[in-house]
Amino acid sequence: MLELRTISGVTGVMGCLMALVMFFQRRSYPPTIHGLGHWTAAPLLAFASAVLFTLRGVVPALLSAGLANALLFAAAATFLAGSCRFFGQPLPARATALLWLAGAATLVFMSLFSGHYGWRVLFMGLLLSGVGAWHAAVVWRQPVHSFATRFTGTVLAISSTITLARAVSAPFAPPQEGLFTPAPMQMMYLLGLAFGTLLTSIGTVLMAAEHLRRELERLITHDSLTGALTRRALFTTGEAELARARRQGRPLAVLMLDLDHFKQINDAHGHRVGDRVLVDFVARAHAVLRRPAVLGRYGGEEFVALLPDTDMGQALAVAERLRTSACVDAHLPPCSVSIGVATALPQDTLDALINRADAGLYEAKAQGRNRVAQAPAADGPPPRRH
Ligand SMILES: Nc1nc2c(ncn2[C@@H]2O[C@H](COP(=O)(O)OP(=O)(O)OP(=O)(O)O)[C@@H](O)[C@H]2O)c(=O)[nH]1
Numbered sequence: 001m002l003e004l005r006t007i008s009g010v011t012g013v014m015g016c017l018m019a020l021v022m023f024f025q026r027r028s029y030p031p032t033i034h035g036l037g038h039w040t041a042a043p044l045l046a047f048a049s050a051v052l053f054t055l056r057g058v059v060p061a062l063l064s065a066g067l068a069n070a071l072l073f074a075a076a077a078t079f080l081a082g083s084c085r086f087f088g089q090p091l092p093a094r095a096t097a098l099l100w101l102a103g104a105a106t107l108v109f110m111s112l113f114s115g116h117y118g119w120r121v122l123f124m125g126l127l128l129s130g131v132g133a134w135h136a137a138v139v140w141r142q143p144v145h146s147f148a149t150r151f152t153g154t155v156l157a158i159s160s161t162i163t164l165a166r167a168v169s170a171p172f173a174p175p176q177e178g179l180f181t182p183a184p185m186q187m188m189y190l191l192g193l194a195f196g197t198l199l200t201s202i203g204t205v206l207m208a209a210e211h212l213r214r215e216l217e218r219l220i221t222h223d224s225l226t227g228a229l230t231r232r233a234l235f236t237t238g239e240a241e242l243a244r245a246r247r248q249g250r251p252l253a254v255l256m257l258d259l260d261h262f263k264q265i266n267d268a269h270g271h272r273v274g275d276r277v278l279v280d281f282v283a284r285a286h287a288v289l290r291r292p293a294v295l296g297r298y299g300g301e302e303f304v305a306l307l308p309d310t311d312m313g314q315a316l317a318v319a320e321r322l323r324t325s326a327c328v329d330a331h332l333p334p335c336s337v338s339i340g341v342a343t344a345l346p347q348d349t350l351d352a353l354i355n356r357a358d359a360g361l362y363e364a365k366a367q368g369r370n371r372v373a374q375a376p377a378a379d380g381p382p383p384r385r386h
Contacts (some may be wrong), residue, residue: 038082047112125167234296
């Protein structure tokens with residue numbers, strides 16, 4: 001049988017090591033990733049709690065039971081607060097107050113009932129498993145899942161179930177049983193605590209790394225000013241969509257959009273206002289476009305929209321909606337947009353398809369701007385625009 005006091009000591013060491021890992025990782029992460037401070041503090045609190053638990057029988061019960069449990073609760077609540085901050089949903093004031101209240105109740109309860117093992121375990125177990133389940137729900141409720149969130153959510157759910165099982169069985173345990181009695185339930189609980197602390201911390205490290213990876217990917221694939229796809233990401237997506245359209249025999253439409261006389265806006269109002277016009281234009285275009293359609297910045301004030309599963313009639317309607325929804329902000333200088341529309345032909349390359357949409361744009365500009373024009377049927381070199 002494993003020595004349970006040793007397991008408790010090992011829990012503390014693991015907590016300490018994971019706090020160190022998170023501390024150093026945090027320093028190399030951008031401040032836009034929130035919650036890492038809480039995730040560093042939580043295993044440290046677990047460490048302090050484990051040290052006091054390990055000293056049971058050596059230091060007064062008020063410390064080895066009362067303070068140890070209060071610190072364990074603080075660790076669980078701090079982990080939870082860190083995850084909430086990380087996912088951008090800080091704990092509401094009422095939930096924070098509830099946690100503080102529960103923490104204070106733990107201290108009072110443990111000082112009054114430090115000699116009543118069964119009641120102590122029942123009280124603490126219910127509290128800890130409640131916070132654990134709450135934490136697991138926060139992680140599982142995220143709309144975007146990765147291995148890291150599934151891993152962390154599962155670890156939290158399992159360890160809070162073990163804590164709950166121990167809590168409800170505690171009042172039926174023999175009166176002489178204690179934390180370090182070599183009983184199966186105590187062993188399962190302490191192992192659960194040790195691995196729970198270690199694996200939850202690993203989960204937070206994985207979630208932070210995953211978040212950073214997504215952030216970097218977003219920086220590479222999205223234009224920093226407007227949030228549209230970069231030209232490179234646009235071409236990568238375009239090649240994939242064209243191949244899919246061909247494989248599945250589905251239509252694919254391309255729109256080439258260009259803000260009219262944009263140079264004049266810059267000249268008259270300054271580059272910053274010009275930037276705001278571009279940002280507003282893309283935000284409104286995104287509101288019109290529905291997945292799986294994407295919008296990319298082709299260059300300057302020129303954008304390309306890819307519309308999978310869209311034929312010419314539907315593409316012209318979308319283009320018209322984009323045109324009428326653009327440039328309607330009364331706080332920005334008046335502007336308009338011209339749009340060329342083309343759909344994929346059986347042997348099209350992406351370049352040829354975009355060139356035809358560009359030819360449509362040329363038509364729209366030549367006809368007086370602020371309009372939608374279909375690409376001319378004939379394939380030829382793209383006309384030069386004025
Ligand atoms: N503010 C701002 N301006 C940009 C940006 N990128 C390109 N531009 C400007 O966009 C303008 C494009 O001008 P032109 O190519 O002459 O086109 P236009 O004035 O829109 O005329 P038409 O397309 O013929 O209607 C240039 O003045 C560029 O400096 C940007 O990121 N921000």
